[in-house]
Amino acid sequence: MSNNMLHKANTRGHANHGWLDSHHSFSFAGYHDPERVHFGALRVLNDDIVTGGKGFGTHPHDNMEIVSIPLYGALQHKDTTGRQEIIKTGDVQIMSAGSGISHSEVNASADDSVNFLQLWIFPKKRNIAPRYEQKTFDVVERVNQWQTVVSPHENEKSLWINQDAWLSLGNWKKGSAFNYTISMDGNGIYAFVIAGDVVMDGQSLSMRDGYGVWNKKTIAFTAEQDAEVLIIEVPMTF
Numbered sequence: 731m732s733n734n735m736l737h738k739a740n741t742r743g744h745a746n747h748g749w750l751d752s753h754h755s756f757s758f759a760g761y762h763d764p765e766r767v768h769f770g771a772l773r774v775l776n777d778d779i780v781t782g783g784k785g786f787g788t789h790p791h792d793n794m795e796i797v798s799i800p801l802y803g804a805l806q807h808k809d810t811t812g813r814q815e816i817i818k819t820g821d822v823q824i825m826s827a828g829s830g831i832s833h834s835e836v837n838a839s840a841d842d843s844v845n846f847l848q849l850w851i852f853p854k855k856r857n858i859a860p861r862y863e864q865k866t867f868d869v870v871e872r873v874n875q876w877q878t879v880v881s882p883h884e885n886e887k888s889l890w891i892n893q894d895a896w897l898s899l900g901n902w903k904k905g906s907a908f909n910y911t912i913s914m915d916g917n918g919i920y921a922f923v924i925a926g927d928v929v930m931d932g933q934s935l936s937m938r939d940g941y942g943v944w945n946k947k948t949i950a951f952t953a954e955q956d957a958e959v960l961i962i963e964v965p966m967t968f
């Protein structure tokens with residue numbers, strides 16, 4: 731028996747602070763829905779647009795795996811480990827907050843907006859040494875196939891995090907039929923449609939919809955239009 735959780739784009743939490751326009755798939759800051767606190771180990775999925783020259787000042791995190799995926803534009807990152815980097819479209823950034831880290835995220839452009847997804851995933855081990863990593867991925871390698879960008883393994887082409895979680899991106903052509911197979915027993919997947927329309931496990935999904943499925947090994951998809959999909963596979967208990 732499979733289980734599922736549907737989050738249509740227009741049901742997400744929303745906060746517009748002028749410099750920041752943010753949509754929350756799960757409870758965050760001033761938005762709280764007791765039915766949308768987390769999906770397994772996935773705690774936060776925010777879809778943020780930051781205006782030119784603005785951003786998040788230095789703030790702390792601990793015991794959370796944080797993943798940032800720019801959709802357009804670029805972000806400047808600084809943290810207390812001494813890292814100062816810029817991430818842009820095609821990059822993925824991870825930060826294991828562990829025992830504690832402070833960082834800032836500011837739009838790298840004075841004029842153009844930046845749109846990025848930020849995910850928070852509960853860690854497997856607590857109070858590890860904080861770490862930061864980023865990687866540029868070839869988007870050609872995700873055309874009509876899944877490209878794993880985050881995994882639990884240090885020896886793969888993907889970035890690794892402190893949790894039995896996998897993040898994969900796929901750009902699917904209209905009419906494509908494809909599957910996703912769970913990597914670890916006990917995990918579920920939360921699919922977030924970045925663009926386009928797909929049918930996932932019989933459920934129609936459009937741009938910015940989210941759909942979680944668990945207790946099922948292989949999930950079938952069909953692209954109704956050209957579509958970009960993010961798969962977040964996480965433990966359902968942790």
